[in-house]
Amino acid sequence: MDNIIRVGMADLKSSRHPCVLTTLGLGSCVGIALYDAHSKVVGLAHIMLPSSTQSRNKSNVAKFADTAIEKLVEEMIKLGANKRHLVAKIAGGAQMFAFEDSSEMMRIGTRNVISTKEKLEELKIPIIAEDTGGNYGRTIELYSSDGSLLVRTIGHGVKKI
Amino acid sequence: MSFDINDLNNLHIDVLREIGNIGAGNAATALAEMLGKKVDMDVPKVRIVEFKDVSDILGGAEMIVVGILLNVYGDIKGNILFILQIDAAHVLVNMLLGKPLECKEDFNEIEISALKEIGNILTGSYISALSGLTGLDIKPSVPNMAVDMAGAIISVPAIEFGKIGDNVLYIETEFKEGSNRVIGDFFLIPDIESYEIMLKALGVLG
Numbered sequence: 001m002d003n004i005i006r007v008g009m010a011d012l013k014s015s016r017h018p019c020v021l022t023t024l025g026l027g028s029c030v031g032i033a034l035y036d037a038h039s040k041v042v043g044l045a046h047i048m049l050p051s052s053t054q055s056r057n058k059s060n061v062a063k064f065a066d067t068a069i070e071k072l073v074e075e076m077i078k079l080g081a082n083k084r085h086l087v088a089k090i091a092g093g094a095q096m097f098a099f100e101d102s103s104e105m106m107r108i109g110t111r112n113v114i115s116t117k118e119k120l121e122e123l124k125i126p127i128i129a130e131d132t133g134g135n136y137g138r139t140i141e142l143y144s145s146d147g148s149l150l151v152r153t154i155g156h157g158v159k160k161i
Numbered sequence: 162m163s164f165d166i167n168d169l170n171n172l173h174i175d176v177l178r179e180i181g182n183i184g185a186g187n188a189a190t191a192l193a194e195m196l197g198k199k200v201d202m203d204v205p206k207v208r209i210v211e212f213k214d215v216s217d218i219l220g221g222a223e224m225i226v227v228g229i230l231l232n233v234y235g236d237i238k239g240n241i242l243f244i245l246q247i248d249a250a251h252v253l254v255n256m257l258l259g260k261p262l263e264c265k266e267d268f269n270e271i272e273i274s275a276l277k278e279i280g281n282i283l284t285g286s287y288i289s290a291l292s293g294l295t296g297l298d299i300k301p302s303v304p305n306m307a308v309d310m311a312g313a314i315i316s317v318p319a320i321e322f323g324k325i326g327d328n329v330l331y332i333e334t335e336f337k338e339g340s341n342r343v344i345g346d347f348f349l350i351p352d353i354e355s356y357e358i359m360l361k362a363l364g365v366l367g
Contacts, residue, residue: 008212008213008214008215008216009212009213009215009216009312009316009319010212010213010323010327011212011213024216024222024223024310024312025216025222025223025310025311025312025313025314025315025316026312026313026316027309027310027312027313027314027316027317028316028317028320029316029320048212048316048319048320048323049320049323049324054324055324055325056325057325057326057327059327060212060327063212063323063327094313096228096307096309096313096314096316096317097228097230097305097306097307097317098305108320135307136309136313137309137310137312137313137314138313139222139223139310139312152223154225154308154309154310155308
């Protein structure tokens, strides 16, 4: 049985093979799965907010897309990953509630996805798959054996990306 | 901004719990009238939770629930989130629409409207009690509904707290029907400045 490691909201974890990293109930938050196929080191972050630059309180780096990705890459390198081999898969960024006065709060999912992509591009980590947007929650599981990401939803099926 | 979640003392917590008590008490009465059944409620909980534990506060991040979310505005700002267990939501709409109680098909348009209206009425009674207690002007937005994983739904108001800190502070009241069957949970999740305003209005913060 694989070692299952759970990642909470505003949290990140990395591990060597064999393991499954999972995060449950992603809504507007984005799950960022990184994988190095050579070393089989995996990392998963569950971010809530797009950018640390707009926040006064930055004590938890896992909360923001920009700082979480940096920290995750750093941790994975310590575990033996090679930055040039890293690939990313992302999921989440939904809009759970459709408010008519689409306030800033309600568009946070889209902004989380955009910011995640910008940071990954800056670090030259290619996004090889994504399942983002929509109006529904997602649970994801990242497998260290092959880097596959299982996305489960309620009423919108299960897929492997 | 001087107010910090970590500065709350026991008196503040007691006052916030009383806010939940009066608000949810009013809402429970409204629900009981709608159903023609007795609705019990637990002593409200005032909780401060780290984000990594937020997904599980409803008993499981992946549990399917009906979430009805409203913005509140006026003197205080924030959200009210009414969570109904999926089975309870079915029973509730079936009772209101005169369908067999065990019917559990996906909610149709009429049922969704009915659920939103339930959210509206309950939230309205919660807010009017809160408003009467504090003397503050508080208005609700139109309700929005989602049927999905508990974790994904609860993350929406939680994200607002992410902008200022690492914890979520909320006032939760659990509703029960008759024996011990949980119907749902009522969450008042004001933004951080609004906690300060409410506590000041009640004379327990300088």
